[in-house]
Amino acid sequence: MIGTPICIPSQEFIDIGRIASIENNHKPVDYAKKGQKVAIKIVGSNSEEQQKMFGRHFEIDDELVSHISRRSIDILKTNYR
Numbered sequence: 001m002i003g004t005p006i007c008i009p010s011q012e013f014i015d016i017g018r019i020a021s022i023e024n025n026h027k028p029v030d031y032a033k034k035g036q037k038v039a040i041k042i043v044g045s046n047s048e049e050q051q052k053m054f055g056r057h058f059e060i061d062d063e064l065v066s067h068i069s070r071r072s073i074d075i076l077k078t079n080y081r
Helices: 070-079
Strands: 007-008 016-026 027-029 039-043
Touching: none
Parallel strands: none
Antiparallel strands: 007 016, 016 027, 016 039
16 A cells, blocks of 8 residues: 555564555556555655665565554554454
8 A cells, every 4th residue: 555664574674665656567556455466666754764775775585564553553444444
């Protein structure tokens, strides 16, 4: 989902930014479902922090996951049932 914070568990859960856009078959979409192959654009979450770079801070084999808090989970449960 656009705006989701992304981290890499294998790199001590390093935050790399938030999803700015998602494309499926070269068409913009608001979210992706498990198993879909999509292109995502990730932008830094904090302009004060150093931007994480592909090839320096993470590699193609690193798994990207959403980094959400308990508060985020509770909001999703309330609003998206």
